[in-house]
Amino acid sequence: MIGIISYLAFFGTVASILAIAVLGLNLQWGNTGLFNGGVAAFFGAGAYGAMMLGGPADPLQFGAFELPYTIAFAGGIFLAALVAWAVGLLTLRLRHDYLAIATFGVAVALEAVARNAEWLTGGAKGMRGFPRPFEGLFEDQFTYNLAFLAFVVLILIAVYVGLERLVRSPYGRVLRAIREDEIAARSLGKNATRLRLEAFVLGSAIIGAAGVLYVSFYAFISPQDMAPILTFQIWAMLIVGGAGNNRGAVLGAFLIWGAWTSSGFLLAKFAPTAVQIYTGPIQYIMIGSVIVGMLLWRPQGLLPERIERTKTGNEAPGKTASQG
Template sequence: MVELLAGPLAYLVFFLVIALYYALITLGLNLQWGFTGLFNVGVAGFVLVGAYSSAILTTPDDPGRIGGFGLPVPLGMAGAMLSAGLFALLVGIPALRLRHDYLAITTFGIAVTLQLVALNLQVLTGGPFGMNFVPRPLYDELGGQGGWNLAYLLFVAALVLLVWRGLARLTASPWGRVLRAIREDEAAAAAIGKHVFRFRLEAFVLGAMVMGLAGAVYAHFIGFIAPEDFLPILTFQVWAMLIVGGAGDHRGAIAGAVLVWAIWTGSGMLLDLFVPPEGKAQAAALQVAGIGVALCLVLLFRPTGLLGRRG
């Protein structure tokens, strides 16, 4: 068992945990975009808030900064969802009453601002050095590295299942039908007496809370977070996942996340193999440019997504 968990299998476990972390974020974005038509360009910001909130709440006391408060991990995760939801309210209340593009601009702004805060508010976030010693619960009890990673994979898989089933029930409920009505025809939804702004705000906040939870999942898996874990590229990756999976389909969102993450890590490995170290930063830029072009191509030729269809 122990040997098996080293080598390729250990890598597979690691890969899957990260892929499911992306799947959680994509599920959150799917509620916002796929079901409600809300264009969130600041996904990375909400994930960042979740990761940092949980880390601040659960890390042991650090004289170098405010906190940590050494609270249990489940409380940290709850705090992550709460604070991501609060930030969603902060942008949602001014922007969701207006045209679509305003939400795009404000979410873009909050992600930029939160990145700045994480980088510079050293007394709270540890600044560019990030936060270490984010607790990994039961690490030694579950056999350290290999065994614990596997256990964490099961935990994250259960979490994804829970969120997926929960969101599926919600979106199949009358509440979910109103969301789709708003997405398809806002004026008609308003005309039959639905409070469009409130439904949109609820979907937006709920989606952001799922993203915050994903951030906490990441923080407690790696045990260390830094501002560069939540750069705008994260937002793009998640958008690519949702579009590949087909917006408006929960299973598609999960499948898209795993597939795109596989392609992403695969192409990263190829770059590692064939590109000399000094050209690495530039080769990575080319990889990101590829995502941008792919996003445009999908929008042009397969607007309903690669795997599923919006519905």
């Protein structure tokens, strides 16, 4: 029983962390129409940033300042936002796909740095030993894990509520106007490029926060954790849930992460060994098919965006999910 609860807590923690990243992406893509081709880069920037500031001292390594958790947390978010700001500044005034290409490029470049700059990032072996927050307050690992889950869920709720408010505010309406119609947005007298940049940086900061939580949970980060597949997974979560709908974003995160982990489990348990070495490619094809299939057959996702939101919101996720 404890085993199951323990596993569910583990699953819930990772899924909630990913859900936060999906919410960040939703602000960029779903609400503002900005294509982020390098989600993994901002996630990684958050994780590495926090590790460098808060990680244990290591004579072989720059950084590892052993700073308090709150500062490490803020630093990780700041690094992700900084990268987003630089990329956005260069590309957001150009044709929309430059942003896609540049963000994809950032992911490739940062992965190269993570793999090669051993003095800074620990290289391919990564960095370990991040002091997990409030670990001293709990006696056993089990209660700690439950507490950490509560901590992550709390942040998820905070981000969700914050974004919901933002989206419903006049500011959110302007962002949607920019997404729908550039000319209309300009005629409002708003500087569309600046607003886009703000949304892009804020979204990336949220993705960075997810990265910080990830490294807080595993106490370990390596280039493997910011591989391109992470970007694809987070996209799939958003498109399945429904771009533009924050509730959909969270739902998608849990569904896709559930499908990902259970497919990995099933392949490991039942597939012949010859097939097992191809678990990765099989799961990648699955994610790719989900993305293409959703775009072809249900581009609005399971929970479509509703521009005119009312406060009723009584649709049960289970009910809508069964339609898909």
